Amino acid sequence: MQAFTVHKGLVAPMDRANVDTDLIMPKQFLKSIKRSGFGPNLFDELRYLDEGQPDSDNSKRPKNPDFPLNFPRYEGASVLLARENFGCGSSREHAPWALVDFGFRCIIAPSFADIFRSNCFKNGLLPIALDAAIVDDLFKAMYDNEGYSLEIDLEQQLVLTPDGHRIPFEVDGFRRDCLLKGLDDIGITLQSEAAISAFEAQHAQRFPWVFQTLEV
Amino acid sequence: MGQTLYDKLWHSHLVEQRDDGTALIYIDRHLLHEVTSPQAFEGLRLAGRQPRRISANIAVPDHNVSTLSTERKAGLQALPDAVSRIQLQTLDDNCAHFAIPEIPLNDPRQGIVHVMGPEQGATLPGMTIVCGDSHTSTHGALGALAHGIGTSEVEHVLATGCLIQRKMKNFRINVEGQLAPGVTAKDMALAIIGAIGTAGGTGFALEFAGSAVRDLTMEGRMTLCNMAIEAGARAGLVAVDDTTLDYVRGKPFAPVGDLWTQAETWWRTLHSDDDALFDREITLQAIDIAPQVTWGTSPEMVTGVNGRVPSLDEMTSDTARDGLARALDYMGLSGGMAITDIRPDVVFIGSCTNSRIEDLRAAAAVVKGRTVAPSIEQALVVPGSGLVKQQAEAEGLDRIFLEAGMEWREPGCSMCLAMNADKLKPGQRCASTSNRNFEGRQGFGGRTHLVSPAMAAAAAVTGHFVDVRDLPTLAQEGAA
Numbered sequence: 017m018q019a020f021t022v023h024k025g026l027v028a029p030m031d032r033a034n035v036d037t038d039l040i041m042p043k044q045f046l047k048s049i050k051r052s053g054f055g056p057n058l059f060d061e062l063r064y065l066d067e068g069q070p071d072s073d074n075s076k077r078p079k080n081p082d083f084p085l086n087f088p089r090y091e092g093a094s095v096l097l098a099r100e101n102f103g104c105g106s107s108r109e110h111a112p113w114a115l116v117d118f119g120f121r122c123i124i125a126p127s128f129a130d131i132f133r134s135n136c137f138k139n140g141l142l143p144i145a146l147d148a149a150i151v152d153d154l155f156k157a158m159y160d161n162e163g164y165s166l167e168i169d170l171e172q173q174l175v176l177t178p179d180g181h182r183i184p185f186e187v188d189g190f191r192r193d194c195l196l197k198g199l200d201d202i203g204i205t206l207q208s209e210a211a212i213s214a215f216e217a218q219h220a221q222r223f224p225w226v227f228q229t230l231e232v
Numbered sequence: 233m234g235q236t237l238y239d240k241l242w243h244s245h246l247v248e249q250r251d252d253g254t255a256l257i258y259i260d261r262h263l264l265h266e267v268t269s270p271q272a273f274e275g276l277r278l279a280g281r282q283p284r285r286i287s288a289n290i291a292v293p294d295h296n297v298s299t300l301s302t303e304r305k306a307g308l309q310a311l312p313d314a315v316s317r318i319q320l321q322t323l324d325d326n327c328a329h330f331a332i333p334e335i336p337l338n339d340p341r342q343g344i345v346h347v348m349g350p351e352q353g354a355t356l357p358g359m360t361i362v363c364g365d366s367h368t369s370t371h372g373a374l375g376a377l378a379h380g381i382g383t384s385e386v387e388h389v390l391a392t393g394c395l396i397q398r399k400m401k402n403f404r405i406n407v408e409g410q411l412a413p414g415v416t417a418k419d420m421a422l423a424i425i426g427a428i429g430t431a432g433g434t435g436f437a438l439e440f441a442g443s444a445v446r447d448l449t450m451e452g453r454m455t456l457c458n459m460a461i462e463a464g465a466r467a468g469l470v471a472v473d474d475t476t477l478d479y480v481r482g483k484p485f486a487p488v489g490d491l492w493t494q495a496e497t498w499w500r501t502l503h504s505d506d507d508a509l510f511d512r513e514i515t516l517q518a519i520d521i522a523p524q525v526t527w528g529t530s531p532e533m534v535t536g537v538n539g540r541v542p543s544l545d546e547m548t549s550d551t552a553r554d555g556l557a558r559a560l561d562y563m564g565l566s567g568g569m570a571i572t573d574i575r576p577d578v579v580f581i582g583s584c585t586n587s588r589i590e591d592l593r594a595a596a597a598v599v600k601g602r603t604v605a606p607s608i609e610q611a612l613v614v615p616g617s618g619l620v621k622q623q624a625e626a627e628g629l630d631r632i633f634l635e636a637g638m639e640w641r642e643p644g645c646s647m648c649l650a651m652n653a654d655k656l657k658p659g660q661r662c663a664s665t666s667n668r669n670f671e672g673r674q675g676f677g678g679r680t681h682l683v684s685p686a687m688a689a690a691a692a693v694t695g696h697f698v699d700v701r702d703l704p705t706l707a708q709e710g711a712a
Contacts, residue, residue: 034555
């Protein structure tokens with residue numbers, strides 16, 4: 017996983033509440049058995065005027081001129097500014113895969129759905145929850161200033177604005193550590209192998225039916 | 233101090249509590265399907281890892297399968313969509329390679345993973361259950377700790393048998409009294425989401441309690457827990473009681489003999505203690521719940537069938553006004569219109585929310601002796617599993633649907649997420665028994681109204697939403 021320490025990037029808006037993972041990554045692209053290549057179909061139904069298919073040539077599709085991510089001023093954005101309950105709905109990890117593949121490293125919103133937030137951390141994508149009023153201010157500042165960028169310092173847990181504001185944010189200590197070092201969960205958990213084996217032996221004695229072989 | 237049901241399940245699976253607040257939780261059962269597993273298996277291969285405990289896992293194809301009997305009979309190799317064929321073949325190949333038990337496509341036990349699990353006794357009370365699908369919350373109806381995970385976590389569970397978690401908070405939702413006739417678990421679920429919102433359960437494990445919940449069948453409890461995620465909660469729970477045990481007894485993978493006795497002793501402790509503390513608790517009265525219909529693009533945009541679509545001038549904030557304006561525009565509705573004036577083009581009865589035998593019986597009871605309204609372009613009935621299909625056919629329900637002009641399909645997720653060929657066309661409006669009414673969910677530009685099976689059936693035969701309580705079933709007429 018790509019480590020996250022300090023990141024500075026252009027901010028783009030996703031200015032609506034309850035953005036669900038179907039909207040982030042529509043179902044027809046979930047047929048892929050790969051982890052990469054989802055970026056061109058991020059927010060597909062909003063970005064393009066036609067219905068995209070896994071085999072579409074996206075460069076030839078009509079783009080929606082009203083969708084902010086298609087505006088030249090947001091080209092190259094790596095910080096997504098969003099509203100409450102971002103990422104609700106399906107558990108599809110294809111949603112954060114698409115955001116990362118598109119180039120996003122950080123999402124700032126008043127709140128996130130649980131499974132989506134967890135999926136972000138596992139892909140080097142930092143979800144930052146800030147007060148709704150602060151997010152509102154960031155939206156205004158972004159709309160008013162073309163080229164508006166934010167610097168995110170995970171070590172210090174600060175969002176730094178161009179006018180010098182330092183906005184502190186909370187992040188799960190374990191997740192912060194993994195991101196800073198670019199560690200993947202499986203390697204960490206396997207260090208607890210002895211504890212897992214000991215637990216499993218006792219668990220199998222207590223709940224033997226759980227360990228019956230499933231003969232299909 | 234007493235423990236909640238969630239606390240008991242958590243503590244009985246706690247491998248390691250870490251200082252940073254995270255914990256390692258042992259996973260008893262891991263369900264797999266074709267859509268969220270290929271990248272996890274690829275990860276295992278690349279790292280040279282093996283599944284830690286084969287018997288924890290069971291797989292079944294469901295999300296992307298064809299529901300046409302002609303295509304099913306022709307087998308996987310004849311599936312016209314090559315991309316889907318590769319994905320389904322990849323599940324077969326991965327299960328064969330890693331020796332993971334898989335119920336194959338044309339086995340009668342095949343079905344939606346959340347229908348198959350309880351039906352086979354693969355998911356049992358007291359278990360921790362995960363699956364790369366957010367509707368894994370369904371299995372909480374058994375008194376199990378069950379929730380959806382992402383693909384990285386699928387790989388993690390395969391490799392380690394555990395999951396890194398942070399303990400959730402406890403939220404109890406009581407529904408007291410008796411549901412009115414014609415009002416179902418689906419209406420209860422939608423009414424709860426309407427009350428607390430789609431983020432109301434974020435960070436919580438929801439325990440559903442109260443006399444109206446205890447009175448639900450297991451099918452009803454599964455419908456209710458299924459939609460916990462639509463309230464923002466990863467997990468929904470119902471305490472174990474006789475209804476649970478009667479359901480589980482005799483299921484193919486359920487314990488028997490002494491093991492059953494041992495299991496039952498543990499399972500009977502799976503309820504919240506009288507003095508357990510909840511971080512949040514609310515109580516709804518069952519009698520206040522009317523048949524529900526969603527009118528917007530989020531499950532919280534819901535009202536009773538005799539209600540109206542809200543107007544912009546009722547909104548108190550800009551974000552709410554913008555959200556409503558966007559939803560009304562997408563849905564092609566105007567503020568203030570009566571729900572009963574909404575006319576669906578398509579009816580879908582199925583999904584992990586409402587495709588069990590009880591759901592099909594409820595729909596058939598409304599449809600019996602009637603025909604689909606001329607304005608309905610398509611009415612699909614998709615049973616949740618091959619066994620549900622067999623049972624429905626043994627009861628003659630398939631004849632009722634077919635004679636009314638509906639289609640009787642093979643089991644799968646179908647038009648709930650529309651990954652396969654079952655999808656809405658742009659602008660089509662659907663009365664759906666599924667769980668999500670998001671933009672494009674059932675097809676690009678498609679419009680979804682979430683309802684119960686009886687309400688979907690009523691819309692199918694009348695051509696518009698109607699209070700199913702005003703539409704007597706022949707059975708009720710006979711009894712009157």
